[in-house]
Amino acid sequence: MFDPLGQEQINSIVRLQCKRVADRLMDKKIRLELDDSAIKYLGRVGYDPVYGARYAHTHTHTHTHTHTRTHCSGGPCSTS
Helix, strand or coil, X not given: CCCCCCHHHHHHHHHHHHHHHHHHHXXXXXXXXXXXXXXXXXXXXXXXXXXXXXXXXXXXXXXXXXXXXXXHCCCCCCCC
């Protein structure tokens, strides 16, 4: 039996997932920056008490990719 993850552990998982997404976006010259409130949000939506942080990966990728596509398609997108 596993102990439930704490919020800081979940946030650490989300940060790792966001780093992976950011690294892939850098290959396309797009910089992704997320503040602590975004990390906490992704941790909340990506955590399920029954399944733990299993969905953190899916939610992180879904939300960051959707946000990036929304802001970069047809509008200004910082590539610095």
